[in-house]
Amino acid sequence: MSTITPNPIQQSQQRIITINQRINEAANTIVSDYTSIVALAPVAGKDRTTTATETYEIEFHATSIVRAIEDLLMVSRSLKESWILGQVASSFQMNDERA
Amino acid sequence: MSTSSLTGDDIFVSLEPPPLEEDPSHARSFRNLSQIIPQIALERGSFINITEDSLRKELEARPSPHVESPPDETPTKLKQSATNLAQFEEDFNNARADLNRLISAAQNEAAISLDFVSLLISSVRPAAGTTSMSPHLKSHVPVGSLGADRIKSLPYVEDMSVCLGWKTQAVSAASERLAKAAERLAEEAVLEKNYWEQVEKIAVSGEVLSKMRMPDYRGMGVRYGFADAGSTYKEKGIATLRRNVEGKLVVKTEGEKRTKVLSVAIMRPLHGDYVITGQYALKINIETRDGKSEIKQARDLLFEDELFFEIARETRILGSQGVTLDFGNKVMIPLPALRIVIETIDLEDQESSMELDSGPDRVIAEAINVALHLLLSKLHRKNLKAGRSIPLPLGTRTNTPDIGKSEILEPLVSSLAVPPIKDSLMTLIMDLTSALKEK
8 A cells, every 4th residue: 555645754755765866877877888989099000990880979978978967957956846745754844834 | 810801810818818018028008109119110221122022921930929818807808908909990990090191101201312312313304303203293394494503611700900901990980980979078067167157157147047858949038028027918028038049148038029108298388289298108228239238128018018918907997987998009098287198119219219318308208107117016926915815715706897997097087187186176176265265
């Protein structure tokens, strides 16, 4: 039954897990993509074909970094939504109660 | 000694049972041809120089096999040797067939290679090539069409400058992209911060916010309607809090923005015609500075809308009292002394109606207007209570549904219309009683 009517504690725990996952994933993506770019940068001993391919790979990794950062922005937005809707224990809520 | 009919050679078969296969001297059983052939090739170099005659000579040169049979040769041993002979024959046949197959395959390959080489040669020396080409190839491929030559291969040196150029381009493009994205996202973060500050202001002032999950919009929404208070109006009463390009919070209601306000006008007969002697309409601030005031305005206008809707509906119920609905937007309530006109006017026309503010009946108009608003709230509360009460059991026979009760106009009309009637009735009765008393 607890799956059909989720109680707030479980909900918030699930949210915490999801948000942490997303943050970790985004951070890892950024680091690995940046590493890839730096690894693809040297030009020694490669022929034209390889270099041309690597050009596009670098572009791809750069776009991927930007997308990961936008994902972090979305995470912050969803946090703000949860905060405003009172699903996050914060001083904002306590002010409301006092009012 | 028996002669077999396998080949023209004589095969010497001893009546002794043939030794078991583990005997190393008979390791050459015909069953594993693929092992024998390499062995033979190893021993003799190749199969080129082997002919029937050479083999025969070899066999004759070998000391003859042992043909003495032991004295007591039993029939069973003979039978054993016979079965072994059959097995031997079968093995030999299989091996021969295999060998034939392999040899013909080898011949095929050799013929193909010959054709290939002769085709190559025919481009240089046609005579030599055509003689060795097969007729099949000659008919399908023109003579001299395949040529070969030797080329001197140059060592390939890659030009590094091109690669360097491309790489620098790519890396600088990537860095530019990241820089631009950083700028854009920093701006975006600031805009988001402002937006959420405004949302917080609205939330703190007690509005009900919700997360909208519409197909094209996912964000914050605010309930500005009266559904929670018991209204059963068709309007949903939910507005979305969007963020426009400059980062300002925009309250967007469903459909077009409302602009109509309810106005109550009192008309009295003057020289045979009716003249407006007082009018009142709620003053609503058109200027909306921020989200809060926008929500308030939306709420007020929704209330006015609902109020007029209810009043218009109830005119039908009160038709017997003389209440009429003209042109679908003017409600006329005729009373003995005056006439009440209820209609909706546009917000922008508020200024034009200012001159009627000084009319003598303005107070009455205001009172009626306020009373109508209160009566609608009362109706909301009644609906809310009805919704909260326990419903009747299923199957309870309800009265035939009528067009409903008039909650708003009827109390008003009755409270305004009854006193004069009461007065006239009282005077009539007083006259009657006084007349009767005199008697």
